[in-house]
Amino acid sequence: GNSVTQMEGPVTLSEEAFLTINCTYTATGYPSLFWYVQYPGEGLQLLLKATKADDKGSNKGFEATYRKETTSFHLEKGSVQVSDSAVYFCALRGGSEKLVFGKGMKLTVNP
Amino acid sequence: NAGVTQTPKFRILKIGQSMTLQCTQDMNHNYMYWYRQDPGMGLKLIYYSVGAGITDKGEVPNGYNVSRSTTEDFPLRLELAAPSQTSVYFCASSQTGPLHTDTQYFGPGTRLTVL
Numbered sequence: 001g002n003s004v005t006q007m008e009g010p011v012t013l014s015e016e017a018f019l020t021i022n023c024t025y026t027a028t029g030y031p032s033l034f035w036y037v038q039y040p041g042e043g044l045q046l047l048l049k050a051t052k053a054d055d056k057g058s059n060k061g062f063e064a065t066y067r068k069e070t071t072s073f074h075l076e077k078g079s080v081q082v083s084d085s086a087v088y089f090c091a092l093r094g095g096s097e098k099l100v101f102g103k104g105m106k107l108t109v110n111p
Numbered sequence: 112n113a114g115v116t117q118t119p120k121f122r123i124l125k126i127g128q129s130m131t132l133q134c135t136q137d138m139n140h141n142y143m144y145w146y147r148q149d150p151g152m153g154l155k156l157i158y159y160s161v162g163a164g165i166t167d168k169g170e171v172p173n174g175y176n177v178s179r180s181t182t183e184d185f186p187l188r189l190e191l192a193a194p195s196q197t198s199v200y201f202c203a204s205s206q207t208g209p210l211h212t213d214t215q216y217f218g219p220g221t222r223l224t225v226l
Contacts (some may be wrong), residue, residue: 043217044205046215089154100153100160103152103153104153
């Protein structure tokens with residue numbers, strides 16, 4: 001079945017540091033890929049998505065590129081802020097499968 | 112616009128007790144979902160609904176029941192609480208079905224502890 005493997009944290013960075021959160025997937029066919037973010041005390045919300053190979057999703061300074069050759073969808077941000085402190089989830093949906101989530105990674109950004 | 116709301120935020124149950132987790136959305140979405148998130152794990156789908164009167168099992172439905180009498184509400188029922196049901200429960204909704212790349216909107220979660 002479909003599955004998602006993502007970097008596990010927790011991770012602590014200083015403000016303005018570069019962020020990469022790795023995500024790889026296993027799926028049949030051509031899944032759609034997502035990054036969700038959960039800020040403290042809130043529900044998950046969609047950060048960005050990509051629906052086909054080589055698509056780049058972007059939002060709030062974050063980017064992720066759908067790489068079919070490496071089955072990856074790594075999340076990057078060039079300069080993190082304290083307000084980016086949250087838990088980040090990689091997820092996929094493929095064919096008739098439901099939305100499948102990775103375990104989530106907690107990021108803390110210190111000033 | 113409230114989006115997806117869940118009540119209660121926190122609850123402690125004794126083994127064998129029952130309770131209902133409430134979920135309401137005001138976006139007129141046809142699909143609704145219940146997930147659980149165990150510590151250090153991703154979200155797992157418990158049940159979902161494609162519209163009023165229609166529900167289906169997800170990955171981990173045992174020990175739970177759902178109903179969908181209206182578009183807005185999708186309560187999750189635990190009949191005989193067990194320690195294995197200690198988790199954080201998230202409700203979500205979306206406009207179209209799981210075959211589409213639509214966005215799921217999540218509630219803030221209910222943290223349930225069974226002792």
